[in-house]
Amino acid sequence: MSKTNIRKKLKEMGLELPVAAIPLAAYVPAVKTGKLVFTAGQLPMVNGAIPKTGKVGAEVSVEEAKELAQVCALNALAALNLVADVDDVARIVRVVGYVNGAPGFVNQPAVINGASELLLALWGDVNGKHARSALGVAELPLNSPVEVELTFELKKK
Numbered sequence: 001m002s003k004t005n006i007r008k009k010l011k012e013m014g015l016e017l018p019v020a021a022i023p024l025a026a027y028v029p030a031v032k033t034g035k036l037v038f039t040a041g042q043l044p045m046v047n048g049a050i051p052k053t054g055k056v057g058a059e060v061s062v063e064e065a066k067e068l069a070q071v072c073a074l075n076a077l078a079a080l081n082l083v084a085d086v087d088d089v090a091r092i093v094r095v096v097g098y099v100n101g102a103p104g105f106v107n108q109p110a111v112i113n114g115a116s117e118l119l120l121a122l123w124g125d126v127n128g129k130h131a132r133s134a135l136g137v138a139e140l141p142l143n144s145p146v147e148v149e150l151t152f153e154l155k156k157k
Helices: 006-012 062-080 108-127
Strands: 029-033 036-039 089-100 131-137 145-154
Touching: 006 108, 036 062, 036 089, 062 108, 062 145, 089 108, 108 131, 108 145
Parallel strands: 089 131
Antiparallel strands: 029 036, 036 145, 089 145
16 A cells, blocks of 8 residues: 655645644543544644634534634644654544533534545545544633544554
């Protein structure tokens, strides 16, 4: 199998692989088992802070939350990179996104598209397509508008 160059693709998109965030509680950022890597839920941390907090549909617009979901996905790639090389990903298996929405907010899929569209751009329509859940929740840690966790399949153990 040919080696992908995710860092190069990110750079071409004007993005870069961040440094993995330090866990906020008693867990690890990613766990590798066999050919699978599961990340912990990732908040949209940038330089140790969440750029915009609050509920989507109130203090945070859908477009802002979508951009934050992309940041969450980038942070999940950084977490993955702690246990496996990001270029050894064979495919994206699953995306789970949590949206801290205002009462009555029902457009969670549009928010989580920020993560999904990034992964499709990096791994393409075959290996980037994934199963997904986009859930609305009452609150998230640090009043984050969004949280994303990813499951990856690696090319080798």
